[in-house]
Amino acid sequence: MTRLNAIGRQYTPTIALFVALLLIWQLAASFSGIREYLLPSPISVWDALWTGEISWSQHLWVTTWEIVGAFLMAAGVGVALGVAIAWSPLLANALVPFLVFVNTLPKVAVAPLFLIWMGYGIFPNMLMGALIGFFPVVINTAVGLSQVEADMLDLGRVFNAPKWKIFAKIRIPNALPYILSALKITATAAVVGAIVGEFVASQKGLGYVIVTTQSSMNTSVAFASLIWISVVGLVLYGIVVLLGHLWAPWAEGLD
Structure with a gap:
């Protein structure tokens, strides 16, 4: 009960804010004279x-x-590239400029290329979400693996631990809080990327629903679609937070 009470106190201001915004929204829609298709x-x-x-x-x-697939791809590729950058200075010099170049590409302009190369479907939208969300994972993983206390590394060398074992026992636990923080960003970025992909080319999905409602001015359905998108994003974010508490409880103060 103490834990539940603490959680309730933590999220009471958030709930109160949502309730207040809903009341303001309802009053504005009811008494401002704004047409239903503009503000349902x-x-x-x-x-x-x-x-x-x-x-x-x-x-x-x-x-x-699409969102889950984009998140998993961004997490897997991002962690792998971050490890490669931290493992070898040669790989770091080769990969970092290229990854920065890829990250600076306008993602909306890349989406039509995915359509040309792969056609309609779920996978191109996954790739779009992964493309938007992978870069923070790369950077945070590399930083977490590199910023280790020198005394810890010296201790590993004193015991003649091989490089892979220092990575597994010292560097990776040190990097977990950094990786989990990046995954929280990626959880929201994957949502954005998947919806961008659906806007450009899709025949199903919540983004497709928003696009199709524009012609009929069915704004209520568009708002409903946005709510479902937010629910998916919140659930994914919550799962990442829960995994963080399980995998790196010492980093809870970083939330």
């Missing part, structure tokens, strides 16, 4: 969340799969 009320959006007009389960599944 929260009640209209709530109705749209459960309406049979849109097959939410189908679109939600597609977008969730």
Whole structure:
């Protein structure tokens, strides 16, 4: 009960803020005279969340799969590249400028190229999400592996520990808080990337729903789609936070 009370106190201000914003939104939609297609009320959006007009389960599944796939690809590739950069100065000199170049590419301009190369489907949108989210993982992994106390490294050398064992026993535990912090950023970036991909080329997904509602001015459905997207992002972010508490409890103060 003490733990639950602490969690309740922690998130009470957030809940209060959301409730206040919903009340302001409802009052603005009801009494400001703004047309429904410009600003639907929260009640209209709530109705749209459960309406049979849109097959939410189908679109939600597609977008969730894209976001999770993008996150896993960004995490796996990002950690691998970060380890490579920290392992070898030669690889660092070769990879870092190239990765910076890739990260500076305008992602919206890259999305049509994915469409040309791979066509419609889930995988191109996964790649788009991974492309947006991998760079923080690379940088944080490399920094976490490199910024280790010299005394710890000297201790490993005193015991003649091989380089791989120093990595496994000293550098990687030191890097876990850095990696987990980057994964929190990547969890939200993967959502953005997947939706950008759906905007450019998709036949299913929550981003596709938003695009198709523009012609009919069905703004309530568009808002409902945004809510589902936020729910997926929040759940993924929460999973990363939970894994952080399990894998690196000593880093909880960094949240």
